[in-house]
Amino acid sequence: MIFVTVGTQKFQFDRLFIELDKLVDSGKINEEIIAQIGFSKYKPRNYKSFEMVYLAQMDAFIDQASILITHGGTSSIIQGLKKGKKSASCTKTKKNMVNMWMIIR
Template identity: 45%
Template sequence: MCEGMLMIFVTVGTHTQSFNRLLKEIDRLAASKKLRGKIVAQIGHSSYEPKNIEWFRFTTFEKLNKFYKNT
């Protein structure tokens, strides 16, 4: 991550409930260029897989902290 570059980090946690509506809207905004910078989402158990942003389902506590520090 470059110093000064805008980053948006979306996280939904480990709850088994889906957050598909949130992820679809973030993905739509990214595709329309209404959100700038790097966008990364932790999508958890959601079934929707974004097409226009970087995403992952789960990661370690240490890696999550790195995302928090960069946003």
Template identity: 45%
Template sequence: MILVVLGTHELPFDRLLKKIDKQILLGNINEEVLVQAGHTKYYSKNMQIFDFTTYEHMADLYRKANFIITHGGTGSITMGMKMGKKVIAVPRLIKYGEHNDDHQLEIVKQFQETGHILYWSEPMSLSEVLRLVKSFNPVKFESGNKKIISLIKQFIDGA
């Protein structure tokens, strides 16, 4: 199963669902596609679509998914990274009316540069990224929380 996550942002992101629908029709996606669509209203006979669910249910879907295709939201990306999942992130872009600015493009490029995820954005080919995901081995996610806490503790103890 492929899990597609559009998050909770109020602007629609049907551009991604149209591209995934096309990849299903072309035969580049052959497995079940489950979509958390949020505020995006889209109909497809090729995908199972729901609006919202609980955090626990989303975490369960992430665990069950072969890989994740998500918008460029940090929470949606890092949930997959923390589980060691293969993630393709797709930034919502202002030019399509999908977000208020292009910060998601910066986020996905940074995670891609560190080897944690793959990303897709036009004019790249989504079919090529789908081929790459098969052999992609994401860099293991390491939280910086312990380091930050240690630095704060050193600062307090040294004061």
């Protein structure tokens, strides 16, 4: 399972969730995805999403994940490192988003 989290700041990260939907549509991602989408306006079509999750649920999702994708928040990065997860931190710039999937694979 791939777990995606963008934190609780009042910023959207629609581009990330749109790109993940495209990767699922194209068959490049076959794994289950669960996403904490925060204040993003885009609602994913191909995977489960939650606006916010409680800390205990976030820990459980990270424990289950084979890959963790974060928005670059310190807490998310540290959790992934502590749990030994393959992780990618995405910036909100388009140039870096395009190559994100290639980096974590």
